[in-house]
Structures are given as C-alpha cells and as structure tokens.
Amino acid sequence: MKKRERYLSLIIAPHHNSKPWQADLSYSLLRKLALLGIVLAIILLLLAANYSRILWRAAQYEAIKKRAAEIEASFTELQRLKDELAQLRQTEDKLKHILGVSQQPAMLTIGDISRSQTIAIGQMDAPPPADSAKADSAAALVQGGSTNPSLMPVKGWISARMTDNHRGVDIAAREGDPVLAAADGVVVFAGWDDYFGNQIKISHGKFTTMYGHNAKLFVKQGQRVRQGQVIALVGSTGRSSGPHLHYEVLSQGRPVDPTYFWMNH
Numbered sequence: 172m173k174k175r176e177r178y179l180s181l182i183i184a185p186h187h188n189s190k191p192w193q194a195d196l197s198y199s200l201l202r203k204l205a206l207l208g209i210v211l212a213i214i215l216l217l218l219a220a221n222y223s224r225i226l227w228r229a230a231q232y233e234a235i236k237k238r239a240a241e242i243e244a245s246f247t248e249l250q251r252l253k254d255e256l257a258q259l260r261q262t263e264d265k266l267k268h269i270l271g272v273s274q275q276p277a278m279l280t281i282g283d284i285s286r287s288q289t290i291a292i293g294q295m296d297a298p299p300p301a302d303s304a305k306a307d308s309a310a311a312l313v314q315g316g317s318t319n320p321s322l323m324p325v326k327g328w329i330s331a332r333m334t335d336n337h338r339g340v341d342i343a344a345r346e347g348d349p350v351l352a353a354a355d356g357v358v359v360f361a362g363w364d365d366y367f368g369n370q371i372k373i374s375h376g377k378f379t380t381m382y383g384h385n386a387k388l389f390v391k392q393g394q395r396v397r398q399g400q401v402i403a404l405v406g407s408t409g410r411s412s413g414p415h416l417h418y419e420v421l422s423q424g425r426p427v428d429p430t431y432f433w434m435n436h
C-alpha cells in the first residue's frame with residue numbers, strides 16, 4: 172500500500188492584486204532543498220575558513236618581512252660598529268705606543284741600536300769584496316733585498332697625509348723611537364736641513380726616500396743600508412712642533428704617496 176504524498180502550499184497573496192501566487196511543494200522536495208541548503212552552508216563555511224587562513228598568513232608574511240628588514244638593518248649597524256671598534260683598537264694601540272704604555276719595550280736604547288748597527292754592518296762586510304760596489308749589488312741579489320719602500324719606517328700613526336702642500340706623510344711617534352730604512356739602498360744625504368732638521372735621503376734605485384726631523388742620525392752619506400735597518404731616532408729637529416717623522420717617497424724626483432707601498436706589501 173503506497174503512502175499518499177503530503178504537500179505543503181506556499182501562497183503569496185498581494186493586497187492590490189486579486190490573483191494570488193501559489194506553489195505546491197511536496198515534503199520530499201522540501202527535504203532535498205533543506206539538505207542542499209546545509210551542504211551549501213558547509214561549503215561556504217569551509218571557504219570562509221580558508222579565506223581567513225589566507226588573510227592570516229598574508230598578515231604574518233608582512234610581519235616577517237618587516238622583521239627581516241629590521242634584522243638586516245641591525246646587522247648593518249653591527250657591522251659598522253665592528254669596523255669602528257677595530258679602528259678604535261688600532262688607534263688605541265698607536266696611542267699606547269706613543270704614550271709609552273705598550274707592553275713591548277718599543278724604545279730601543281742607544282746602546283741596543285749601536286750594537287745592532289754594528290752587527291748589521293759586520294754582516295754586510297762579511298764577504299771581503301775586491302770590488303765593493305759589485306759585491307754589494309751581488310749581495311742584494313742573493314739576499315733578495317727589497318728596493319721597494321714597502322716598510323713603514325716608524326711604528327706610529329699618520330698625523331698628516333700627503334697633500335699638494337705636503338710632499339709626504341708625518342708619522343707621530345715618541346722621541347727616540349727607531350727610524351728604519353724603508354728599503355735597501357744607499358744614503359745620498361745625511362745631515363742638517365733648516366726645515367727638516369736632521370735629515371736622511373736614501374736612494375733605492377727607482378725610488379728615493381727622505382726622513383726628516385730626526386733626533387739623531389746613525390748613517391753617513393755613501394753608506395749602504397738594508398731594509399729595516401735603524402738609521403735614526405725620531406725627534407723634533409728643524410721646523411717641527413712635536414716628535415714625528417716626516418717621510419717622503421720620490422719616484423724620479425716626483426713625490427708619491429708613501430702609504431701606497433704599505434698597502435701593497
């Protein structure tokens with residue numbers, strides 16, 4: 172026996188119109204519609220959830236991007252501070268040296284220097300030369316001596332750089348600090364100059380170096396010197412306002428920046 176289908180009537184009756192609109196809906200159709208509605212609602216909910224998750228992720232991405240930029244900025248700042256600290260440490264070392272508080276005894280006594288001078292000269296004269304000039308150049312070749320002024324002649328700090336009006340650099344150091352020959356060469360001048368005080372000029376072949384304002388000179392004109400040999404003591408002779416070495420490098424008579432050679436060494 173078949174159960175009779177039940178219906179529900181939906182009647183829309185407008186006030187001004189005599190004809191009402193009527194729809195007869197079976198219960199089974201209504202159930203289907205309700206099911207469809209539920210499915211649609213679930214789909215909408217899922218979509219909304221997904222969308223809000225995407226929005227949340229986008230917000231997070233922005234925050235992370237901002238944080239990354241902040242970290243990068245901090246890192247740059249850190250790097251800058253690190254460089255600054257390294258520079259300060261260098262300055263500190265130099266100042267310590269100048270003020271005489273470095274741990275190493277930087278100042279050689281005159282006795283030490285003349286002893287090392289004697290040893291250096293003694294070693295240089297060791298092979299008794301028949302022709303002294305020939306022997307010297309041979310010795311320079313054998314020992315691979317450097318004729319490039321790659322050695323900073325005084326352990327100190329540059330208090331004045333090379334400019335149009337200043338043909339070399341000033342290296343501030345303590346009075347009595349050793350002045351070293353920047354390269355192998357021959358002393359072409361060692362004596363008094365009204366401006367540079369006790370002055371030394373050394374010819375290295377292609378280059379000539381000049382050392383001014385020294386307190387004391389240890390070399391004489393015509394003497395052959397080795398790179399690193401003590402040639403004088405830092406002073407403030409001539410026109411100078413304090414202990415420093417005025418140092419020049421000349422290439423065929425024209426001044427070149429001495430620091431160039433230190434950087435390339």
Ligand SMILES: [Zn+2]
Nearest residue numbers: 340341417418
């Ligand atoms: Zn100078």
